[in-house]
Amino acid sequence: MKKIVRFFSASVLGFALLGNIFATTWAPKEFTCPIDNQKNTFMVIMSYGSYIYSWPSKYQWLFWPQTDSPTYYICKKCHLTTFMWDFDKLPKDKLTEIKKILADIKVSREFKEYNEVPLTERLEIMEKVYSVLGKDEEWWEQFYRIKGYHYGKQGNTDKASDARRKSLDLLRQKLADEKDDSPKKLLFYVSASMKHFLGDDKGSLEDLQKALVTKYVSKGDKPEEVKAAEDGFNERIKDYIERIKSEKDKPRLFDKYSRDEH
Numbered sequence: 611m612k613k614i615v616r617f618f619s620a621s622v623l624g625f626a627l628l629g630n631i632f633a634t635t636w637a638p639k640e641f642t643c644p645i646d647n648q649k650n651t652f653m654v655i656m657s658y659g660s661y662i663y664s665w666p667s668k669y670q671w672l673f674w675p676q677t678d679s680p681t682y683y684i685c686k687k688c689h690l691t692t693f694m695w696d697f698d699k700l701p702k703d704k705l706t707e708i709k710k711i712l713a714d715i716k717v718s719r720e721f722k723e724y725n726e727v728p729l730t731e732r733l734e735i736m737e738k739v740y741s742v743l744g745k746d747e748e749w750w751e752q753f754y755r756i757k758g759y760h761y762g763k764q765g766n767t768d769k770a771s772d773a774r775r776k777s778l779d780l781l782r783q784k785l786a787d788e789k790d791d792s793p794k795k796l797l798f799y800v801s802a803s804m805k806h807f808l809g810d811d812k813g814s815l816e817d818l819q820k821a822l823v824t825k826y827v828s829k830g831d832k833p834e835e836v837k838a839a840e841d842g843f844n845e846r847i848k849d850y851i852e853r854i855k856s857e858k859d860k861p862r863l864f865d866k867y868s869r870d871e872h
């Protein structure tokens with residue numbers, strides 16, 4: 611109870627003092643569907659700040675707007691569903707194939723506002739749409755992590771775990787691939803996060819230790835930038851280790867309840 615009271619007074623105080631400095635803002639905009647020319651009103655981003663990088667979704671290495679519902683556009687007529695940044699940029703030579711996929715898709719309800727369609731339902735459609743777009747493993751790894759995140763929020767543990775296991779499989783492959791050029795430090799962090807959310811704290815702590823001793827490498831960055839990134843990352847890793855070892859602050863305990871963006 612005390613905790614809840616503290617939470618509310620902090621929010622009220624924050625609101626009073628800071629106004630909406632810590633709010634992400636959206637505005638409506640009209641889009642034309644590339645499949646059937648249907649006009650749809652979707653939300654576009656107006657403002658946000660670097661505070662999004664400290665929201666709890668960082669424990670799954672996900673950041674707003676991937677964590678937020680308006681990001682996932684769905685056409686009210688043909689049900690084409692994509693990330694907001696892809697909706698009107700799909701490759702023209704794939705549209706026929708996508709149209710075929712959409713022909714078999716039904717949505718659970720008619721809707722006026724696209725946000726009315728449950729986010730996880732939109733993600734299921736997206737998975738089919740993107741299956742013909744030739745996305746790489748890195749893309750799919752993140753997609754499954756996003757799916758895990760949103761099923762987790764919904765309280766659907768089974769589906770969240772299924773998605774997180776797929777993400778983890780892809781991470782394992784990347785870590786075992788010597789030619790893979792993603793920063794290993796980051797891969798260990800993400801792998802640790804999936805293991806933690808799957809209940810494997812031992813495996814998670816092992817990965818975090820590996821992340822801690824792995825040097826951050828990023829091509830083209832200046833030495834001082836690499837140093838800052840390394841330090842910042844190590845702070846995040848140490849914080850994660852502490853939380854996993856704690857009783858009450860384990861990030862997965864807040865899977866369902868933490869609301870990042872509200």
Ligand SMILES: [Zn+2]
Nearest residue numbers: 643646685688
């Ligand atoms: Zn459409």
